[in-house]
Amino acid sequence: MSRKKDKPRKSAAEAFSRRDFLKGAGVAVSGGLMVGEQVAGATPPEGATQVLGPGAVPITLKINGRPHKLNVEPRVTLLDALRNHLDITGAKKVCDRAACGACTVTLNGNPVYACAVLAIEAQGKEIQTIESLTTGGKLHPVSAAFVEHDAQQCGFCTPGFVMAVKAFLDKNPNPTMQDIEKGLGGNLCRCGTYVGVRQAVLEAAKAMKGGKAHA
Ligand code: FES
Numbered sequence: 001m002s003r004k005k006d007k008p009r010k011s012a013a014e015a016f017s018r019r020d021f022l023k024g025a026g027v028a029v030s031g032g033l034m035v036g037e038q039v040a041g042a043t044p045p046e047g048a049t050q051v052l053g054p055g056a057v058p059i060t061l062k063i064n065g066r067p068h069k070l071n072v073e074p075r076v077t078l079l080d081a082l083r084n085h086l087d088i089t090g091a092k093k094v095c096d097r098a099a100c101g102a103c104t105v106t107l108n109g110n111p112v113y114a115c116a117v118l119a120i121e122a123q124g125k126e127i128q129t130i131e132s133l134t135t136g137g138k139l140h141p142v143s144a145a146f147v148e149h150d151a152q153q154c155g156f157c158t159p160g161f162v163m164a165v166k167a168f169l170d171k172n173p174n175p176t177m178q179d180i181e182k183g184l185g186g187n188l189c190r191c192g193t194y195v196g197v198r199q200a201v202l203e204a205a206k207a208m209k210g211g212k213a214h215a
């Protein structure tokens with residue numbers, strides 16, 4: 001099937017923003033992964049490269065400010081490491097192929113599809129999941145705005161959307177509606193909650209600047 005046939009299904013702006021999302025994520029899924037003795041995240045000394053796997057290797061992930069040690073095969077994605085090895089299940093597995101955004105978490109503040117990042121590649125980075133956004137029973141302004149504007153139905157896309165919105169607003173505190181549409185083009189909602197989501201983003205932007213106290 002040619003790429004031309006896909007074009008009418010999404011606007012040029014949306015297509016652009018989805019590519020931007022992936023670029024920002026810096027994702028890479030590789031077949032045979034070669035990393036250094038200190039595993040991923042560190043530059044191996046010259047000549048010290050070794051092939052890891054296929055068996056499990058010990059890694060440490062810094063998630064929501066806390067280090068977690070686990071043993072995973074090098075092929076395990078960050079999403080599966082979170083959900084299946086650490087029981088951190090906020091990020092959802094929907095497409096499992098970097099297409100929908102339901103698994104969005106942030107790496108060093110940038111939104112990434114956790115299903116498209118290998119767990120060992122996420123070592124040495126600050127991983128933030130939706131679980132980090134509620135402290136002491138208080139919702140983050142983005143989560144609160146989603147509730148207030150009915151920006152979810154089945155909720156499968158919602159944790160990913162909330163993380164994408166937080167990352168977006170951290171870098172774009174005064175977005176226009178056009179910025180929002182483009183900036184969130186990497187997340188899809190099968191229930192069609194886009195109107196509520198966009199309203200929630202505007203509301204959260206205000207709240208995060210002290211315009212309205214949600215949290
Ligand atoms: S589950 Fe990762 S992008 Fe859809």
Ligand code: FES
Pocket residue numbers: 151152153154155156157158188189190191192193
């Ligand atoms: S609320 Fe159902 S997929 Fe978005």
